[in-house]
Amino acid sequence: MSEDRHAQPSAGTAEPLYDVTITTPTHAERARTLVAGIPTGTLCTLALEPDGYPYGSFVTVAFDNGNPVFLISALAEHTKNLERDPRASLLVAESGAADPLANGRVTMLGPCARVEGDGGSARAAFLTVHPNAAYYADFRDFAFWRLRVQSIRYIGGYGRMSWIGQDDWRAASPDPLAPHAAGAIAHMNADHADAMVLYCRAFSKATDVTSATMTGVDRYGFEMSAKTAQGPRPVRVAFARPVVTPEELRAALVAMAKEAKLPGRVP
Amino acid sequence: MSEDRHAQPSAGTAEPLYDVTITTPTHAERARTLVAGIPTGTLCTLALEPDGYPYGSFVTVAFDNGNPVFLISALAEHTKNLERDPRASLLVAESGAADPLANGRVTMLGPCARVEGDGGSARAAFLTVHPNAAYYADFRDFAFWRLRVQSIRYIGGYGRMSWIGQDDWRAASPDPLAPHAAGAIAHMNADHADAMVLYCRAFSKATDVTSATMTGVDRYGFEMSAKTAQGPRPVRVAFARPVVTPEELRAALVAMAKEAKLPGRVP
Numbered sequence: 001m002s003e004d005r006h007a008q009p010s011a012g013t014a015e016p017l018y019d020v021t022i023t024t025p026t027h028a029e030r031a032r033t034l035v036a037g038i039p040t041g042t043l044c045t046l047a048l049e050p051d052g053y054p055y056g057s058f059v060t061v062a063f064d065n066g067n068p069v070f071l072i073s074a075l076a077e078h079t080k081n082l083e084r085d086p087r088a089s090l091l092v093a094e095s096g097a098a099d100p101l102a103n104g105r106v107t108m109l110g111p112c113a114r115v116e117g118d119g120g121s122a123r124a125a126f127l128t129v130h131p132n133a134a135y136y137a138d139f140r141d142f143a144f145w146r147l148r149v150q151s152i153r154y155i156g157g158y159g160r161m162s163w164i165g166q167d168d169w170r171a172a173s174p175d176p177l178a179p180h181a182a183g184a185i186a187h188m189n190a191d192h193a194d195a196m197v198l199y200c201r202a203f204s205k206a207t208d209v210t211s212a213t214m215t216g217v218d219r220y221g222f223e224m225s226a227k228t229a230q231g232p233r234p235v236r237v238a239f240a241r242p243v244v245t246p247e248e249l250r251a252a253l254v255a256m257a258k259e260a261k262l263p264g265r266v267p
Numbered sequence: 268m269s270e271d272r273h274a275q276p277s278a279g280t281a282e283p284l285y286d287v288t289i290t291t292p293t294h295a296e297r298a299r300t301l302v303a304g305i306p307t308g309t310l311c312t313l314a315l316e317p318d319g320y321p322y323g324s325f326v327t328v329a330f331d332n333g334n335p336v337f338l339i340s341a342l343a344e345h346t347k348n349l350e351r352d353p354r355a356s357l358l359v360a361e362s363g364a365a366d367p368l369a370n371g372r373v374t375m376l377g378p379c380a381r382v383e384g385d386g387g388s389a390r391a392a393f394l395t396v397h398p399n400a401a402y403y404a405d406f407r408d409f410a411f412w413r414l415r416v417q418s419i420r421y422i423g424g425y426g427r428m429s430w431i432g433q434d435d436w437r438a439a440s441p442d443p444l445a446p447h448a449a450g451a452i453a454h455m456n457a458d459h460a461d462a463m464v465l466y467c468r469a470f471s472k473a474t475d476v477t478s479a480t481m482t483g484v485d486r487y488g489f490e491m492s493a494k495t496a497q498g499p500r501p502v503r504v505a506f507a508r509p510v511v512t513p514e515e516l517r518a519a520l521v522a523m524a525k526e527a528k529l530p531g532r533v534p
Contacts, residue, residue, distance in 0.1 A: 040367045042309035042358050044321035050376055050418065054311035054321035056358035058372045058422070077420060091309050091323035095362070099399070100307045105325045109317060132366070151317065153344060155325070 023220045023238050028164045028172035031106045031154040033218075034094060036063060036174035039129050041092040043070065045081035045112075055081055060133070061090065064125035066170055067146050068108060069115070071126050071133050074141045088112035088147055102157045110150040110166075119144035175218045180246045188214045188253070195257045200226045202260035203237045207267045219243055290487045290505050295431045295439035298373045298421040300485075301361060303330060303441035306396050308359040310337065312348035312379075322348055327400070328357065331392035333437055334413050335375060336382070338393050338400050341408045355379035355414055369424045377417040377433075386411035442485045447513045455481045455520070462524045467493045469527035470504045474534045486510055 025033070035041075040060055047055040057078045061068045068090045072079045082088060093105035115122045119137075122144040127134055136142055152164040177184070188196065196212040204226075212226040212235065221238040237256075243249045260266060292300070302308075307327055314322040324345045328335045335357045339346045349355060360372035382389045386404075389411040394401055403409055419431040444451070455463065463479035476493040479502065483490040488505040504523075510516045527533060 042311075042323045042360075044309075044311045044323040046319075046321055047356075047376065050354070052313075053354045053376050054313055054323075054356055055376065055420075056309045056311040056321075056323055056356050056374055057420075058358065058360045058367075058370070060367055087317070087320045089314075089321055089323050091325065093309075093325045100325075100327055103325070107323055109314065109320050109322065153322075153324075 024236065025175065025218050025220060026168070026172060027154050027156070027160075027162045028152075028168040029175065030104070030156055031152060031164060032066065032169065032172045033175040033178050034104050035068075035092045035106050035108070037178055038092050038094065041068070041090045043078050043112075044089045044091070045078045046085045046087055047077070047081055048084060056091075059090075060130055061092070062126040062129035064122050064146065067110075067149055069122040069126050070112075070145045070147075071119075071130070071137055071142055072145055073139075074143070079145075082112050082114075082145065086111040086113055090147055097157075104154075104156045106155075107153040108147065108149045109152070110148045112145055112147040115144040115146050122146050176244045177217060177219055177246070177249060180249070181217050184217055184246065184249060185214045192253075192257075195253070195260075196224055196226075198257055198260035198266060199237050200224060200235050201267065202265040203256070204235045206233060206235050209235075217249070291503070292442065292485050292487060293435070293439060294421050294423070294427075294429045295419075295435040296442065297371070297423055298419060298431060299333065299436065299439045300442040300445050301371050302335075302359045302373050302375070304445055305359050305361065308335070308357045310345050310379075311356045311358070312345045313352045313354055314344070314348055315351060323358075326357075327397055328359070329393040329396035331389050331413065334377075334416055336389035336393050337379075337412045337414075338386075338397070338404060338409055339412055340406075341410070346412075349379050349381075349412065353378040353380055357414055364424075371421075371423045373422075374420040375414060375416045376419070377415045379412055379414040382411040382413050389413050443511045444484060444486055444513070444516060447516070448484050451484055451513065451516060452481045459520075459524075462520070462527075463491055463493075465524055465527035465533060466504050467491060467502050468534065469532040470523070471502045473500060473502050476502075484516070 039062065040058065042056045043059040045055050047053040055077065059070050059072065059078070061070055063069070088111065089107050089109040091105060091107045094103040097103045123137065126144060127137065149169055150166050152169050154164055155161040193211065196214060197209050200206045200209040200212050206226050206228055208229050209226040212224040214222060215225050216223040219242040221236055224235045225232050226235045239252050243252050306329065307325065309323045310326045312322050314320040322344065326337050326339065326345070328337055330336070355378065356374050356376040358372060358374045361370040364370045390404065393411060394404065416436055417433050419436050421431055422428040460478065463481060464476050467473045467476040467479050473493050473495055475496050479491040479493040481489060482492050486509040488503055491502045492499050493502045506519050510519050
């Protein structure tokens with residue numbers, strides 16, 4: 001891969017937040033999590049005409065063991081392109097941030113080939129995410145296709161980007177808490193504002209915090225925006241061990257609140 | 268361009284709605300309108316590594332006389348790709364429909380080259396749409412780039428698609444009412460439900476309409492969903508001549524309501 005002069009500390013290393021240095025998701029984990037939550041993307045193929053031009057088309061997508069899978073028609077341009085040349089990439093991009101360049105996005109590159117037979121695990125993965133596609137999945141001109149990811153470009157927003165190798169991509173998994181994060185954050189901010197202050201004071205160097213709002217949670221920890229004498233500061237607090245389910249998350253947060261109340265924990 | 272077996276009646280021909288046949292926007296006009304309203308897309312370039320792979324990246328975009336223009340960094344992958352090979356495409360896709368494949372999208376293909384000097388009309392067009400980019404527009408590694416559109420693939424949703432040639436693309440213009448359409452539709456549905464029934468009865472064959480809701484408006488006419496004895500039906504009514512401004516739209520709708528009330532117009 002080409003040299004990456006934009007690169008931040010690479011996947012696997014910790015990032016400093018406030019003045020605490022603790023485990024954060026790797027870039028491979030962030031990228032796997034991002035794509036797992038978005039069912040559409042841009043498929044890039046090599047056009048028949050103008051010959052060899054890169055051709056972007058809108059597709060619905062699901063992931064089968066980290067590889068994008070598609071249900072596409074032989075009549076569509078991208079399919080004709082892939083039948084001649086399997087080289088492809090898929091861009092999956094977040095939306096929602098006011099500044100569009102602050103959104104995360106992932107480009108996965110690799111050969112894309114038709115899945116033989118009835119589609120097997122590709123079919124199962126795709127129809128789980130796109131159940132309405134079942135009605136045309138067996139039309140004669142439709143088939144399942146799989147892009148075998150060989151390299152990955154991850155851009156998590158300004159200044160957070162890297163190339164990810166396929167070994168890291170395959171070893172990583174989407175964050176199991178991601179589908180529950182928004183609900184957990186809303187609950188904590190609505191009902192447990194006092195616990196958030198305790199977490200900051202007991203488990204970070206932000207001991208002068210007067211209030212804090214949860215801004216993110218993942219399997220390794222959670223992030224807050226804490227009001228300090230110097231203004232708002234980001235604080236990240238780690239779990240003792242990775243949490244996988246909403247129940248484990250609740251138990252971990254309760255245990256940490258109890259621990260924070262032990263004599264001597266909060267200055 | 269390759270044969271298009273999905274194609275519907277091509278750009279320029281009228282589409283039947285209810286049982287009335289009247290002027291509708293061409294595919295070139297629909298596509299120009301779609302891209303004019305969306306400030307982001309996927310730029311497709313040819314990667315250095317893996318060599319020749321189509322590479323999709325997220326970009327912010329504006330349009331300069333129908334050509335996409337970008338403000339990109341020499342450090343970014345897509346820029347390095349374009350410096351070696353100018354072949355590119357840009358996909359711009361709508362969002363919002365519950366079924367993602369019902370959204371419209373446009374792929375524009377052509378060579379993409381750096382704009383010399385300070386960017387000229389590309390700079391002006393880009394900064395009009397992305398004023399916050401002014402602060403990095405003169406950073407040394409940033410430059411304006413222009414994709415000269417040579418062919419266009421338009422997909423307006425299910426069954427509405429075609430290849431558009433560059434002459435039709437350049438001759439077409441974005442619908443001048445598009446930025447005002449949502450407001451006009453909301454106003455008509457809130458305050459002029461009775462006029463809509465008159466329009467249907469006087470200007471379409473839907474003479475048994477009991478109520479109607481405006482669903483779309485463009486320079487050539489407007490569309491309604493009309494309640495008839497046979498259930499809801501789409502009705503399209505044409506303006507006497509294209510309307511360009513919100514004021515002309517208001518005047519046309521008022522004039523048509525007056526005309527509909529003339530003796531003998533409504534059965």
